[in-house]
Amino acid sequence: MNENVLNQTAKAMVADGRGILAADESTGTIQKRLSSINVENTEAHRQTYRDMLFTTPGFEQHTSGVILFEETLFQKALDGTPFPQLLASKGVIPGIKVDKGAKALPGAPGELVTEGLDGLRERLAKYHEAGARFAKWRAVITIGDGIPSDYCIHTNAHALARYAALCQEAGIVPIVEPEVLMDADNTLEVCEDVTRRTLEAVFIELDKQRVLLEGMILKPNMVISGKKCAVQADRQTVAEATVRTLKRHVPAAVPGIAFLSGGQSDIDATAHLDAMNKIGNLPWKLTFSYGRALQAAALKAWGGSDVDAGRKAHLHRAHMNGLAAAGKWNESLESAV
Template sequence: MALDTHREELEATAMALARPGTGLLAADESTGTIGKRFEAIDVENTEANRRAYRTLLATAPGLGETISGVILYEETLFQQAAELPGQPGGSILELFQAQGLVAGIKLDLGVEPLAGGLPGETWCTGLRGLRERAASAYARGARFAKWRAVLRISAYGCPSELCVRENAWGLARYARTAQEEGLVPIVEPEILMDGDHDILTTAAVQEWVLRSVYEALGQNGVFLEGTLLKPSMTLPGADSSERPNPEQVAAFTVRTLRRSVPPAVPAILFLSGGLGEEEASVFLSAIHQAAPDAPWHLGFSYGRALQHSCLSHWQGSDTAAGQAALLARARANGAAARGTYVAGSEPSDEAASLFVANYSY
C-alpha cells in the first residue's frame, strides 16, 4: 500500500533525472575510497578536505545544465558546506539543490563474499535497517537511491546461477523498499571489466543478469516507471586482446539492452566502470547514435570519468581550476547524452583507462 502513495512522485523524480542531454554525478565515494583519490594528489583525507572538495562540486557554476542529479555518500548528505569566497553558506545538499540537481543517496553497505558461491563472488549487504535509512534520507531531502551489486566473469564459471539470483533478488528487495519510502531506486548490477573474455561473452552474461533482475523486480511489484537502470556498457574484459571501436561497443550495448530492459524504464544511465574520461564520453555518444529511437533516455552516472581531471587540477586548494575541469567533462557527457560529442572537443587530463582491478568503494 505504501508504494501506491508515492507513484506520482516517483515517476516525476525519475523523469527529472532522465532529462535529455544530462546524467548523474556519482559523488558517493566512501571515506576510504575518497582517501585513495586524495592520496594520489597528496591531499590528506580529513573531514575538512572532504567537505572542501564536495563543496567545490556543489558550487561549480552551471553544473545543472548537464547534470540532473548527484549521488551522495551519507556523510555528504548531512554535511555543511565549506566556506568559499563569494559562495553562500548552508549545507552541501542545499548547494546542489540550488543548482537544480536532484539529490540521491547510496544505501547499500558494500559487498561481502557469497557463501556457496564461486571464489571471488559477492552479494550486496544492507537490507537490514534499509527502510529506516531510506526514510531518514527522504526526510533530509534525498529523492533517489543507489544500490550496487557486483558480478564478475571468469574462466571457471563466474557468475554462478546462485550469484546472479542472489544479487537480482537483493536489488529487487532494495528497490521495493526504497520506493515505499519515496525514493526512486537506481538498480545497478555492475559486471566488472576484470578478465580476458571477449565482448560476445560479456553480452551473453549481461543479458542473463538483466533478465534475472527484471524478473525479480516484477516478482516484488516494483514500479518500473519509478526506477532507473545503471548498467555497464557491453565491453570485452580489460585483459582481452580485443579492442572494439566505439561503433562496435555501441552496437553490442544497444542489442543487449533491447533484449533485456523493459521500455517502461525511463532512463538507462551507464556507469563508466574504469573507462577513461574521453572513452566514456565517446562510447556514450556512439550508443546514442546507434539507438536514436530508444524507448529510454540514454545518459550517464559517472564518478571517476567526471572527477579525475577535476581532482588533479584542484590539488587540495585550487577551486576554480577544479571546477573548470569538472564542467568540461560535464559538458562532454551532456553532449554525449545527445549523441553529439566530438572526440577531443573538451579537455581531459588522461587518455587512458581508469580501470582498477576488483573495484570497490
C-alpha cells in the same frame, strides 16, 4: 508510494542532455582518490573537495542529480548551506548511496553479494527527511573461470529488487545498479552474455517484488571487452552490442538508463555514450552516472588547493558527457577548452 511523484523524479534524472554525478565514494574509496594528489583523507578535506564539485558554476546545466555518501548528505557546504539544499537550489536532485558494500558470497569462491538491507527502511526515512529523492545500490557480478554462477546472479538480483521496493515505499527513486565488472580477460561476447543473464534475472525479480518500472532508473555496465582481453572492441561495436542487449532485456517502461563508467578512460566513457545515442530509435533515455570519469580530471586539477582549476575541469567533463547524452559530442570538442 506516490507513483506519479516517483515517475516525475525518474524522468527528471534523465532529462535531455543531463546526467548524474556519482560522488558517493566511501571513506575508504576516497582515501585512494585523495592519496593520488597527496591530500590527507580528513572529513574537512572531503567536505572541501565535494564543495568544489557542487559549487562549480553551470554544472547543473549538464547534471540532473548527485549521488552522495551518507556523510556528505548530512554535511554542509563551506558557506554553511546543507549540501542537499545547495544542490536542490540549483535544480540538481540529491541522492544517496544506501548499500553497505559487496562481501564474499558464501559457498561461491570469487563471487560477491551486496549487503545493507537490514535497517534499510528506517534509514530511507531518515534520508528522505534530509532531502534525498533517489538512492543507489550496486551489485557486483564478476566474470572469471566458471563464474558468474546463477546463484550469484539470482542472489544479487533478489537483493536489488528488495532494495528498490523499499525505496519506492519511502518515496525515493531507486537506481538499480547490476555491474558486470570489466576487469578480466573476457571478450565482448562473453560480457554480452553475462550482461544478458544478469538483466534477465534483475527484471524478473523487480516484477516479482512489485517494483514500479516507471519509477526507477537502471545503472548498468556497457557491453565491453575485459581490460585484460588481447582484442579490444572498437567504440561502435561496444555501442551496438550494448544497445542490442538493452533492447532485448530492459522494458520500455523504464524511463532511463544511466551508465556507470566502469574504469573506462574519460574519453571512452563519453564516446561510447555518444555512439549509443547516435544509433537512435531508443525506447528509454540513455545518459551517464559517472564517478571517476567525471571526477578524475577535476581532482587532479584541484590538487587540494586550486578550486578554479578543479571547477573548470569538472565543468568540461560534465559538458562533454551532457553532449554525449544527446548524441552531439565529437572528439574535436575535447581540445576546444
